[in-house]
Amino acid sequence: MEHGPRHDAPGSVNLATWISRSYLRTAILPLLLIELTFLAIYWVSSNFIYDRNAAAVEKISRDYLSDLAQREALSISGSLDSIAGMTNILAREARRALDLPAPPVSAAEMARYRRTPAGALVTFGGGDKSASFYSGKRGIGPVQIDKVRRLTRIDPLLRDLKETNALVAQSYFNSWDTYNRIYPYMDAADTYPADMDVRTYNFYYEADAQHNPSRRQTWTDAYLDPAGAGWMVSSIAPVYSPQRLEGVVGIDITIGALIEHVLAMNIPWKGYAILVGRDGTMLAIPGPGESDLGVREMRQHAYDRAVTSDTFKPESYNLLRRKDLAPLATLFRDNRAGPTDVTLNGRRMIAARGAVAGPGWKLLVLAPADEILSEAESLRARLQTIGQLMALALFLFYCIFLAYLYARTRKLSKKLSDPLQAIGETIAEIGAGRHDQAAPASGVTEIDALSNSLVHMSRGLAQAYQTISEQERQVSTALQREVTINAAQRRFIDMISHEFRTPLTVIDSCGQILARRADQLKPDDLRQRSVSLRRAVRRCNDVLASALQLLRVEKTGRGEPPRLKRAMWSELVAPAQESLREQYPGRTIEVGDLPATPLQIDPEMMRVAVAAVVDNAARYAGEDGHVRISVQEQDDRTILSVSDSGPGIAPEELAQVKQRFFRGTNSAGTPGAGIGLYLADQILDAHGGALEIHSEKDRGTTVALSLPKPMTWQVDDEGLVLSARDGDTSEQY
Structure with a gap:
């Protein structure tokens, strides 16, 4: 259906024109009223703003300092949370290292260990390695040597924790019987007392069952490090076995690192921040705060002699024990307190507080009041100019906006x-x-x-x-x-x-x-x-x-899982050999020399694997065939080979013979379930070994059972030189 020509009614306009005019009529009057209202309010309220400006700026500054303190405290919390997380990882790895048998350790590594005349066990020649110290207080025997070897597993983690976080000064493990393993390397023989008892130091006992019944990661107060790193705080976590507290892991942060972290904060008005521990001790005091607080930060310490007991900061560094810092102490204690005024060194300061989650520290941010008000005075002059410019800019904006609105409505x-x-x-x-x-x-x-x-x-x-x-x-x-x-x-x-x-x-x-x-x-x-x-x-x-x-x-x-025990090849081959002779009397059985090397296996499971391979060889060797059993020794493996004189396996079927229920084309008329080689392969895999099959058509098949050799260690009586011997059945110290 066709439509005729459209005839507009007299006085009508098209849609674009009607919408444009409607928008303009609707928008012009409110915009003019807004402009006039703005000018009236500006001129009437300018004097009032001048009078109230200083108070408003100070309030804004207080709020800003409070917000800044909370944000920076949150930033510190993030950094400390990462260190706390790394401490928990280190605790889990230390527990795992103690639970597992001692790993192979190179002779060069064990040659670093020497006994001191006082009976302690220490390392010499560190380089990029961990330092080790075993106090002679309880005696050092095979059990202690085994613990040293086990804990070599955590050396890579100790090094990575230090190298990947700029705040970390050192990481370590301390045992209940006063064994210390620490990175970076330090001269333990000259630093630690020979009869040192690590349990008397706060970086150990603050994680024990009495002080830390929840067994979680915790933080120490500031103390003097006996390892020679100066003043620091530590993130520590206990390492428990089912029997007892085996030890405590720790990650140290020096006071100097905390100060550098605080100095990196961008605090306006020539302000600075103070990091305060949970007991009120000022942990980090930057240079600008030393004169205001009347103390000098303890960044370094001269170790004239070994540190034999806990050493904490003096009482002059504790907010709660100084009457002149009572307002700061109140701000520290009261979680609901807002920014407060405090007079330091004759100047009025505005102080705000932020809570550092985790260790329970507080971050106090201070700024001189006169610096804050100096900006307020400058702001007063700028506000007058800004107000005039805003009025002009608003008028121009309205003109441009109306033109744009008209074009858009079209x-x-x-x-x-x-x-x-x-x-x-x-x-x-x-x-x-x-x-x-x-x-x-x-x-x-x-x-x-x-x-x-x-x-x-x-x-x-x-x-x-x-x-x-x-x-x-x-x-x-x-x-x-x-x-x-x-x-x-x-x-x-x-x-x-x-x-x-x-x-x-x-x-x-x-x-x-x-x-x-x-x-x-x-x-x-x-x-x-x-x-x-x-x-x-x-x-x-x-x-x-x-x-x-x-x-x-x-x-x-x-x-x-295999139930590992010590066994010999002869114990596995003999039952299979006897069974073969009973079931297949016509086969010729040839057994080579079986070495006296002990195996670390599950004897019951491995007998099933050997019997399955030997039975498979005898079954396919034929009535007058022969079976040969031999053992070859390699550097780290021992291999039992079972060869038969049967027809061999077709190349296209060789990859399938270890699958369950698979039987090759040459198995017709031969009894079997297709399970034996599948079981043997699974059992070898569970032992960390491998089942390998080599076959040539009409030339027989060889099945090799490959197992890793067990590793044992021998320690020399003269020192701590260790040597590894494969298959040895005893350890000597």
Whole structure:
């Protein structure tokens, strides 16, 4: 249907013109009123503002100082939280190092350890290594040497904690029996007393059960470090075993590092900050605050002699013990107190407080009041100029804004009509079955919402079709997976039934013969039938044992953890050799020399693995075949090789022989469940070993069981020179 020409009514205007005029009439009067009101308020209130400006600036400054103190305290909390987190990591690693057996330690590392004439055990020649100190107070024997070796595991972490955080001065572990391992290296022999008892120092006892029953990370008060690093605070955490408190780990922050951190704060008005410990001790006092507070910060300490007990800052550094700092003490104690005035060194100061979460410290920010008010006086002069400029700028802005508003409203009608037409065209495309349409954009929220709803509805219909198709595919996949699982179960049942059918047939046959001809059989015949019966029963037992071992392995994914004991190859090979001779009397068995090297294994599991490999070799060697068993020693491994003279394994099947239930094409007529090599591979893997198979067609197969050698250590009586020996069954000190 065609439309005729449009005739506008007399006096009518188009949409753009009507909207533009309406906007201008609506906006001009309020803007003029705003301008006049601003000028009137400015001139009437200027004198009042001048009088109140100083008080307002001071209040703003107080609020700013309070906010600054809280923000900077939060920043310090973040830095300390990271150190607290690193302390917890160090505690967990120390506990893990003590729980695990001692790792291999190089002779060069152990050569650093020497006994002092006073009986202490110390390190010499540090470089980029940790320092070690064992007090001779309790004696040093094999148990203590083993602890030293175990704790070498934490050396990389001690070094990384120091190198990755600029605040960290040193990190360490102290044991209950006065063993100290610390990084960076320091001369422990000259620094520590030979009979030092670390439990008497606050960086140890503040983490014990009495002072820290929650067993969490905590912070010490400021103290003088006996390791020679000067004044510091420490983040410490206990390391517990089921029996007792094994020790305490710590990360030290020097007072100098805290001062540098405080000095880095951007505090206006020539202000400065003071970091105060939870007991009121001023931990970090920057240079500008030393004269105001009447103390000099203890950044360094001259170690004329060893530090034999706790040494804390004097009482003159404690806010709570100085009457002249009572306002600061009140601000420190009262968590609800806001910024306060305090007179220091004859000057009025404004002080604000921020809480440092974690250690319970407080950050006090101080600024001279005269510096704050000097800016207020300057601000008073600037406000007059700013007020005049603002009035002029506001007038110009209104002129520009009205011109811009008129131009923008001219385009509004087009922004309303064009999208409506585009929406109509989109609806037509959707009706034609073309659902993938882009939503017309207009910039108007309601119109865009309408177009988006239409497009989403269309895409929802298309997605519904896709969802149905995807669900059909998923159902098909699930059915296929169910078919695969059922097939595996059927294979397992077929295998078990096949393996049981033959021996049960033999048992039944022997039983029938004995029932019919018991009085006619000779002793030799009876013995022969007995052997057949026992062989059939043994085969049933073997199938059951393999199935049960398979269930044990697959119950936990990789099997139960091995129960490690010391055993010899001969203890594993002998049972398999005897079983082979009984089951396969026609095979030739050749066993090479078995070394006397002890193994660290689960004997029960490893006998299953060896028996499975030997039985597999005998089974496929043939009636007149031979089986050879030998052991080779390598630097860090011992390998048991089992070779047979069978037909070998096809190259394309070699990668599958360790899969459960897999039997190669050459296994037809040979009894077996396809479980043996799978079990052996899982057991070797649980021991950190490997099962390797080498085969050539018509030239036999060799299966190698590779295990790591156990490592033992011997310590010389003269000093602390350690040597590692593979397979040794004793440790000497």
